[in-house]
Amino acid sequence: MSKPQTMFDKIWNQHVITGKVGEPQLMYVDLHLVHEVTSPQAFEGLRENQRRVRRPDKTFATMDHNVPTKDVFNVKDAIAKKQMTTLQHNAEEFGVTLASVGTEDQGIIHVVGPQLGLTQPGKIIVCGDSHTSTHGAFGAIAFGIGTSEVEHVFATQTIWQQKPKTMGIHIHGNLQNGVTAKDIIMALIGQNGFDYFTGYAIEFYGNVIDAMSMAERMTMCNMVIEGGAKMGQMKPDQTTFDYVRGRKYAPRDMDAAIDYWSQFYTDDPSAYDQVMDFDVSNLAPYVTWGTNPGMAIPVDGQFPEPKDINDEKAYKYVGLTPGHSPEEIKLGFAFFGSCTNGRLEDLKAAANILKGHHIAPGITALVVPGSMAIKEAAEAIGLDQIFKDAGCDWRMPGCSACLGMNPDQVPAGVHCASTSNRNFEGRQGAGSITHLASPQMVAAAAIHGHFIDIRKEAI
Amino acid sequence: MEKFTVFEGKPAVIMRNDIDTDQLIPKQFLKNILKTGYGISLFYDWRYDENGKPRPDFILNKPEYKDATILVAGTNFGSGSSREHAAWALTDFGFKTVIAEGFGPIFYMNATKNGLLPIKLSHDDVQFIGQATDQDRIKIDLPQQTVTFRGKEFHFDFEEMYRYKFINGLDDIDITLQHEAEITQFESKLPDFAANNPGDMSKSELEKV
Numbered sequence: 159m160s161k162p163q164t165m166f167d168k169i170w171n172q173h174v175i176t177g178k179v180g181e182p183q184l185m186y187v188d189l190h191l192v193h194e195v196t197s198p199q200a201f202e203g204l205r206e207n208q209r210r211v212r213r214p215d216k217t218f219a220t221m222d223h224n225v226p227t228k229d230v231f232n233v234k235d236a237i238a239k240k241q242m243t244t245l246q247h248n249a250e251e252f253g254v255t256l257a258s259v260g261t262e263d264q265g266i267i268h269v270v271g272p273q274l275g276l277t278q279p280g281k282i283i284v285c286g287d288s289h290t291s292t293h294g295a296f297g298a299i300a301f302g303i304g305t306s307e308v309e310h311v312f313a314t315q316t317i318w319q320q321k322p323k324t325m326g327i328h329i330h331g332n333l334q335n336g337v338t339a340k341d342i343i344m345a346l347i348g349q350n351g352f353d354y355f356t357g358y359a360i361e362f363y364g365n366v367i368d369a370m371s372m373a374e375r376m377t378m379c380n381m382v383i384e385g386g387a388k389m390g391q392m393k394p395d396q397t398t399f400d401y402v403r404g405r406k407y408a409p410r411d412m413d414a415a416i417d418y419w420s421q422f423y424t425d426d427p428s429a430y431d432q433v434m435d436f437d438v439s440n441l442a443p444y445v446t447w448g449t450n451p452g453m454a455i456p457v458d459g460q461f462p463e464p465k466d467i468n469d470e471k472a473y474k475y476v477g478l479t480p481g482h483s484p485e486e487i488k489l490g491f492a493f494f495g496s497c498t499n500g501r502l503e504d505l506k507a508a509a510n511i512l513k514g515h516h517i518a519p520g521i522t523a524l525v526v527p528g529s530m531a532i533k534e535a536a537e538a539i540g541l542d543q544i545f546k547d548a549g550c551d552w553r554m555p556g557c558s559a560c561l562g563m564n565p566d567q568v569p570a571g572v573h574c575a576s577t578s579n580r581n582f583e584g585r586q587g588a589g590s591i592t593h594l595a596s597p598q599m600v601a602a603a604a605i606h607g608h609f610i611d612i613r614k615e616a617i
Numbered sequence: 618m619e620k621f622t623v624f625e626g627k628p629a630v631i632m633r634n635d636i637d638t639d640q641l642i643p644k645q646f647l648k649n650i651l652k653t654g655y656g657i658s659l660f661y662d663w664r665y666d667e668n669g670k671p672r673p674d675f676i677l678n679k680p681e682y683k684d685a686t687i688l689v690a691g692t693n694f695g696s697g698s699s700r701e702h703a704a705w706a707l708t709d710f711g712f713k714t715v716i717a718e719g720f721g722p723i724f725y726m727n728a729t730k731n732g733l734l735p736i737k738l739s740h741d742d743v744q745f746i747g748q749a750t751d752q753d754r755i756k757i758d759l760p761q762q763t764v765t766f767r768g769k770e771f772h773f774d775f776e777e778m779y780r781y782k783f784i785n786g787l788d789d790i791d792i793t794l795q796h797e798a799e800i801t802q803f804e805s806k807l808p809d810f811a812a813n814n815p816g817d818m819s820k821s822e823l824e825k826v
């Protein structure tokens with residue numbers, strides 16, 4: 159029998175144009191996703207050298223990072239406006255399909271790609287954004303690239319990449335009620351550290367993954383980058399195929415496509431360079447206390463004693479005390495959205511908890527759907543009304559307070575419960591203090607004004 | 618990209634270790650949409666005071682260093698974030714090469730992608746070259762991989778692939794396009810399940826044509 163291969167190996171090998179393992183290899187790119195922040199210089203480079211976009215049909219652009227979520231046609235920030243109009247001009251000049259603000263396909267690029275059926279198993283997908291790992295949930299190889307690489311992919315539809323090592327993470331057991339995909343990935347990072355997975359392409363597998371929806375799978379792959387891995391993936395299965403079927407850019411011959419996609423699975427766990435075992439049966443919901451995603455603890459745990467200068471700096475920044483618990487964080491803000499948890503399912507989960515309740519006095523809560531389509535679908539089933547009745551602000555789609563590049567910012571010194579993926583200093587606005595958690599946890603926290611263990615308490 | 622073979626230029630010495638990308642170009646300048654125009658903000662926090670006025674004693678503000686093309690620095694140059702703007706700011710100022718004891722790995726890559734030659738020399742060699750004033754000239758011979766300063770010659774290592782690119786003035790895209798035939802061949806073999814791509818004309822649109 160031939161040597162067992164990982165799913166990653168199989169997809170990788172099919173895309174090598176030239177070069178050998180151990181050195182950078184020239185890889186074909188099936189899908190190039192583009193947004194307004196990391197593309198202008200790349201287009202400028204093309205123009206300077208009189209080059210074209212080689213495959214506009216494998217390129218798709220939208221606007222997300224700095225679109226305003228209140229009044230999308232009234233961009234007050236001059237730089238944001240410039241980046242947006244520049245992308246409009248570039249897309250036109252280079253023949254790239256663009257879902258511009260206000261149009262039906264617009265949204266966060268990592269939400270829109272899957273939603274339009276562009277994200278498919280077996281593809282190599284790149285984007286000038288680190289959370290491109292999200293698309294790996296479909297059994298694709300998907301990773302973020304830098305601006306000169308964006309230019310390179312535009313001109314050649316290829317990228318030089320060195321093959322990473324692979325790690326299989328076996329996720330098994332039974333999740334308790336109230337514990338989600340977000341908690342699994344946060345726990346993996348919290349227990350192993352924010353750079354533990356550096357250099358690896360991760361594949362998650364096991365009964366817990368098999369039972370997950372695509373939204374949950376995407377949440378997990380989205381955050382592998384917070385653990386240091388550039389890529390995370392899961393085997394495509396019936397859930398994946400059903401998700402892709404019928405979408406705008408789904409293959410016309412789905413049977414042939416599914417036939418082709420079904421070859422992508424790992425033959426045997428022994429094919430991974432490393433394996434890890436993770437039993438989720440006793441897992442509690444997770445919350446971050448500090449200034450990197452590795453600084454995460456179970457909601458029923460206590461903030462740890464500082465073990466190095468980074469921890470000390472983090473404590474100084476967030477103003478919390480070791481030994482205290484997440485229930486003692488006094489929240490002033492709640493953010494629902496981002497490419498981690500801005501999908502319809504996430505909004506439903508949060509709305510379920512908020513229904514019939516009001517957020518605590520003094521809390522500002524923003525709800526920002528991941529895309530225009532999600533916004534409309536949510537409104538069609540009345541989610542917007544539930545959020546509004548609970549005292550939340552219902553917005554237009556975009557990255558919003560995930561990175562605070564537009565007016566949606568958390569004020570300095572304010573603690574924010576957030577469904578996003580990064581809790582760096584100043585990430586949500588200068589001086590803002592971020593606590594990452596699942597949509598359910600953030601919803602419950604918004605009601606109480608502090609985190610609670612949603613497994614125990616009837617809300 | 619411009620060809621880089623034998624080059625002689627004026628050095629500017631900033632003999633510090635760990636000059637990170639935040640010092641090369643702070644993050645408030647990253648929102649621009651061009652690759653050019655960052656030279657004026659290079660070393661912003663060292664070069665200008667709180668009111669944005671140039672500090673006359675900072676080396677790059679001195680008239681005699683306006684035309685400096687060779688930056689000499691300590692170790693771990695360009696560490697920190699991956700921003701390519703750091704390389705753009707250096708080339709936009711006019712630097713063609715940075716001689717240092719060591720480089721942050723991402724910066725090193727970004728430099729080679731943008732025609733900025735990163736030269737790594739030993740501690741002692743860098744200290745020796747660090748005596749340079751605006752009266753000195755440093756000669757760099759890339760084909761021979763040598764730096765000549767005050768009559769002394771220093772050898773440096775530079776990966777063959779990068780050397781080829783610099784000497785021939787090729788960028789990454791030029792190199793890749795040397796594989797054009799293979800890329801085209803690869804494309805002709807892509808699996809076909811009646812893909813349905815952005816920008817493809819729909820049937821109804823085709824009928825209109």
Ligand code: SF4
Nearest residue numbers: 289496497557560561
């Ligand atoms: S939602 Fe946040 S993490 Fe996702 S692409 Fe936007 S800024 Fe990046």
